[in-house]
Amino acid sequence: MTPQISLLYWYTQHGRHDLPWRTTNDPYHIYLSEIMLQQTQVKTVLERFYFPFLERFPTLADVATSELDDVLKKWEGLGYYTRARNLHNAARQCNGVLPDNAHDLIQLSGIGRSTAHAIAAFAYREALPILDANVKRILHRYFALSERNDKKLWDYAYKLFDPSHPYEYNQAMMDVGSLICLPKKPLCEQCPFEQWCEGKVKPLSYPEAKKKTLKPIRKRSIIVHQRNKKYALKQRNEKFLHRLWGFYETEAVTYGEYIGHITQHYSHFTLEADVYITRETFENELFEWFDVEEIAQLSLSRADHKVIELL
Numbered sequence: 359m360t361p362q363i364s365l366l367y368w369y370t371q372h373g374r375h376d377l378p379w380r381t382t383n384d385p386y387h388i389y390l391s392e393i394m395l396q397q398t399q400v401k402t403v404l405e406r407f408y409f410p411f412l413e414r415f416p417t418l419a420d421v422a423t424s425e426l427d428d429v430l431k432k433w434e435g436l437g438y439y440t441r442a443r444n445l446h447n448a449a450r451q452c453n454g455v456l457p458d459n460a461h462d463l464i465q466l467s468g469i470g471r472s473t474a475h476a477i478a479a480f481a482y483r484e485a486l487p488i489l490d491a492n493v494k495r496i497l498h499r500y501f502a503l504s505e506r507n508d509k510k511l512w513d514y515a516y517k518l519f520d521p522s523h524p525y526e527y528n529q530a531m532m533d534v535g536s537l538i539c540l541p542k543k544p545l546c547e548q549c550p551f552e553q554w555c556e557g558k559v560k561p562l563s564y565p566e567a568k569k570k571t572l573k574p575i576r577k578r579s580i581i582v583h584q585r586n587k588k589y590a591l592k593q594r595n596e597k598f599l600h601r602l603w604g605f606y607e608t609e610a611v612t613y614g615e616y617i618g619h620i621t622q623h624y625s626h627f628t629l630e631a632d633v634y635i636t637r638e639t640f641e642n643e644l645f646e647w648f649d650v651e652e653i654a655q656l657s658l659s660r661a662d663h664k665v666i667e668l669l
């Protein structure tokens with residue numbers, strides 16, 4: 359028995375074979391799942407986003423020929439909108455037809471090495487390992503590596519890799535990472551690598567714990583300007599939440615009637631905002647006026663959705 363055979367055997371018995379992106383060879387479906395799963399849990403992607411997105415954009419060519427705003431609208435609620443912008447950009451770069459190898463896939467917007475390997479291994483059976491967060495954790499523990507160094511980790515990824523079964527090996531690694539080699543309580547006695555894993559005695563030491571840094575709090579006021587039955591929103595131009603629509607946000611000035619408070623956690627800061635509504639004259643060429651039905655057609659950030667709930 360080798361670790362690779364043990365892993366394959368485990369995957370045959372315990373792997374999640376019924377996930378929709380595992381029952382297809384369509385590279386677009388696989389690509390979409392890889393992108394959605396980068397920052398979001400399987401359950402959320404499966405229950406709320408994967409199928410509605412494919413229903414709206416059945417092919418990558420449909421993404422390429424659509425407006426970015428339509429793609430963002432369908433991505434709404436999934437967060438990390440750079441993924442949607444990259445997806446739209448990549449679809450246009452390849453004219454809606456994905457390349458059939460990792461070397462060319464990696465040239466597309468937002469497709470990193472591990473994602474390119476995943477698409478190539480799952481759709482085309484190219485013999486390449488992946489290196490997502492789950493696989494990194496397994497490798498750190500398996501080889502008892504305390505240092506965090508992605509460059510070196512790729513060497514270890516190839517060391518453990520089974521090139522004769524790229525599809526099964528990579529899927530199995532993802533499953534062991536999410537079901538067995540858990541971040542806080544790894545289930546070593548159920549692990550197919552138990553016999554070979556160098557770090558199983560003290561798995562939590564590998565890799566070394568990250569120093570915790572507190573997320574900064576950004577205090578803001580959000581002013582909802584109302585005119586008749588319409589509200590003023592602008593489409594963001596800045597990099598953060600780029601092209602999503604939002605209400606007027608300011609650092610200090612507050613006016614209007616207080617209607618509530620919202621908190622929104624982002625990856626690099628927490629937004630704490632008091633929300634006000636006013637019917638005062640508001641002239642700002644960056645803003646456009648929309649009624650409730652029209653706002654429902656726009657792509658908004660989660661924070662702006664929370665503001666709407668207050669209205």
Ligand code: SF4
Nearest residue numbers: 539544546549555561
């Ligand atoms: S034996 Fe334990 S620490 Fe090692 S890979 Fe398996 S679950 Fe992770």
